[in-house]
Amino acid sequence: MSLPADRAAQGEALSRAVWDVLAQQGLEKLTVRAVAAAAGCTTGLVMHRFPNRRALLLHARQLLHDITRERVEALEAAATSPRAALRAVLREGMATDPETTNWSIVWLGFLAAAVADAELIDMHRRNNRAWRQRAERLVAAAAPDWPADRVGTVALGLIAMTEGVAALAAADPAAYPADQQEGMLDAALAAYGLG
Amino acid sequence: MSLPADRAAQGEALSRAVWDVLAQQGLEKLTVRAVAAAAGCTTGLVMHRFPNRRALLLHARQLLHDITRERVEALEAAATSPRAALRAVLREGMATDPETTNWSIVWLGFLAAAVADAELIDMHRRNNRAWRQRAERLVAAAAPDWPADRVGTVALGLIAMTEGVAALAAADPAAYPADQQEGMLDAALAAYGLG
DNA sequence: AATGCTCGGTAACAGGCGTTACGGTAACAT
DNA sequence: ATGTTACCGTAACGCCTGTTACCGAGCATT
Numbered sequence: 001m002s003l004p005a006d007r008a009a010q011g012e013a014l015s016r017a018v019w020d021v022l023a024q025q026g027l028e029k030l031t032v033r034a035v036a037a038a039a040g041c042t043t044g045l046v047m048h049r050f051p052n053r054r055a056l057l058l059h060a061r062q063l064l065h066d067i068t069r070e071r072v073e074a075l076e077a078a079a080t081s082p083r084a085a086l087r088a089v090l091r092e093g094m095a096t097d098p099e100t101t102n103w104s105i106v107w108l109g110f111l112a113a114a115v116a117d118a119e120l121i122d123m124h125r126r127n128n129r130a131w132r133q134r135a136e137r138l139v140a141a142a143a144p145d146w147p148a149d150r151v152g153t154v155a156l157g158l159i160a161m162t163e164g165v166a167a168l169a170a171a172d173p174a175a176y177p178a179d180q181q182e183g184m185l186d187a188a189l190a191a192y193g194l195g
Numbered sequence: 196m197s198l199p200a201d202r203a204a205q206g207e208a209l210s211r212a213v214w215d216v217l218a219q220q221g222l223e224k225l226t227v228r229a230v231a232a233a234a235g236c237t238t239g240l241v242m243h244r245f246p247n248r249r250a251l252l253l254h255a256r257q258l259l260h261d262i263t264r265e266r267v268e269a270l271e272a273a274a275t276s277p278r279a280a281l282r283a284v285l286r287e288g289m290a291t292d293p294e295t296t297n298w299s300i301v302w303l304g305f306l307a308a309a310v311a312d313a314e315l316i317d318m319h320r321r322n323n324r325a326w327r328q329r330a331e332r333l334v335a336a337a338a339p340d341w342p343a344d345r346v347g348t349v350a351l352g353l354i355a356m357t358e359g360v361a362a363l364a365a366a367d368p369a370a371y372p373a374d375q376q377e378g379m380l381d382a383a384l385a386a387y388g389l390g
Numbered sequence: 391a392a393t394g395c396t397c398g399g400t401a402a403c404a405g406g407c408g409t410t411a412c413g414g415t416a417a418c419a420t
Numbered sequence: 421a422t423g424t425t426a427c428c429g430t431a432a433c434g435c436c437t438g439t440t441a442c443c444g445a446g447c448a449t450t
Contacts, residue, residue: 026311027222032408043408044429053408105310111366112307115300116221125367132370153382156360156375161352164359171306172320175327180351187348191386227438238438239399248438 010049014039015060022109023102030109032056058119061110065127068103072134082141083194086158089138090185093131093162095169096178104170135159142194154192161188205244209234210255217304218297225304227251253314256305260322263298267329277336278389281353284333285380288326288357290364291373299365330354337389349387356383 017039021030032053036043050056072089079085095101114120136155140146146154165184169176189195212234216225227248231238245251267284274280290296309315330350335341341349360379364371384390 023310026309027307028311031406033406042429045427047409048428108303109307109310111362112222112304114221114366115218115304116223121366125370128363128367129370153375153378156371156379157356157383160359160363160379161356162359163363164355164357164361165351166359167306167362168323168355168358171309171316172323175320175324176351180348183348184351184355188352188383188386191383191388193386226436228436237399240397242439243398 007049010045011059012063014046014049014056015063018056018060019064019102019106023105027109027112030057030113054117054119057110057113057117058123061120061123064103064106064110065123069130076138082138083189086135086138086142086194087185087189089134090158090162091182093159093166094181094185095166095173095176096181100166101170101173104166108167108170132156132159139194154194157192158188161185202244205240206254207258209241209244209251210258213251213255214259214297214301218300222304222307225252225308249312249314252305252308252312253318256315256318259298259301259305260318264325271333277333278384281330281333281337281389282380282384284329285353285357286377288354288361289376289380290361290368290371291376295361296365296368299361303362303365327351327354334389349389352387353383356380 014035017035018030020038021034025034032043032046035056036046039046046056050059072092075088075092076085079088092100095104110120111124114124132155135158136151139155139158140148140151143151143154162185165176165181169181186195209230212230213225215233216229220229227238227241230251231241234241241251245254267287270283270287271280274283287295290299305315306319309319327350330353331346334350334353335343335346338346338349357380360371360376364376381390
């Protein structure tokens with residue numbers, strides 16, 4: 001029988017194919033045919049699973065967010081202290097290995113695609129505001145005696161820095177090796193008094 | 196007579212049209228026809244000025260870099276102290292008004308396009324490494340007694356932060372107003388001892 | 391005045407795109 | 421065994437893309 005789980009699994013497989021094409025071929029070549037080829041099927045399956053190309057992209061974008069959230073929640077739960085949780089979560093937002101580098105390229109691709117798509121940019125804003133709130137909560141836990149505006153300013157500085165270095169490292173991995181990114185993160189945390 | 200200056204001016208006008216389309220319609224709709232429409236001409240002129248679409252994009256990318264460099268060099272020259280120069284240059288890299296926000300969107304578009312284009316990614320790397328060296332030079336001038344690795348780490352943290360907040364603000368201007376970006380920058384400079 | 395030349399607009403081409411319609415196959419129900 | 425239904429590959433459609441070929445208008449030289 002064709003369980004809904006199967007359909008969901010196919011949708012996830014197609015979303016992974018979207019990420020692969022986005023990371024390896026770029027936004028301009030993100031076509032339905034390219035996604036089908038990356039998923040090892042034909043365009044028929046893709047168009048039977050999703051009503052159109054936009055729905056496919058929106059699903060892939062939301063799934064990327066959901067998976068990212070699960071991953072950072074696991075990191076947060078496994079941390080032994082508020083400061084360790086903050087550092088672990090911020091570290092995950094950088095591009096320190098092939099996997100996170102890939103995610104950063106995909107993230108950039110979706111952001112560029114969102115310029116022309118109202119629903120995609122709405123998704124980005126919702127997800128990014130949730131990300132920012134998480135950072136603020138982690139900073140507040142790591143520095144319980146700080147006033148709210150200090151928490152907000154420092155959290156913003158930290159997420160902007162990790163987001164930025166992820167983009168830089170994704171575009172030029174040789175120039176931004178993992179140890180430099182980690183050193184940058186530790187130096188920033190220490191400078192803010194969160195080391 | 197048809198001066199080379201005229202041709203250069205046309206090339207610049209077309210490059211500005213590329214930026215406009217990229218900022219307002221996104222990478223996926225960055226077609227030769229859209230650029231021609233934005234420039235107020237036909238595709239005939241575009242294809243007589245550039246051998247193909249790629250050459251048009253490469254020219255627009257390089258011109259964006261050149262103009263950015265001239266602007267920050269002027270800011271640097273006008274600054275009254277090394278620390279003021281550092282802050283002014285970093286500030287220009289954020290997205291604090293409609294103009295710089297536009298540039299940030301264009302920058303993101305070119306970066307996304309570079310995923311699939313070797314020459315475009317080479318350009319990005321050259322330009323970004325020059326940008327990074329500028330930041331390192333400015334940090335070294337602002338903190339003359341720092342060792343080289345401290346200069347490099349702090350400069351990386353600063354350019355990553357400004358680049359990152361520019362992307363965040365470009366995608367969600369309402370959530371990242373100018374005063375928050377400025378407050379973030381000042382807090383970071385103060386934390387690093389560069390206030 | 392005639393002629394060559396540069397310029398840029400028009401129209402057409404082949405190819406690739408998203409999307410739709412159709413057909414065949416396999417599993418299930420009766 | 422046979423009808424039914426779900427599934428998905430195939431093929432086609434119309435549209436839009438980058439690119440090319442062509443053509444006429446203006447200008448300079450002779």
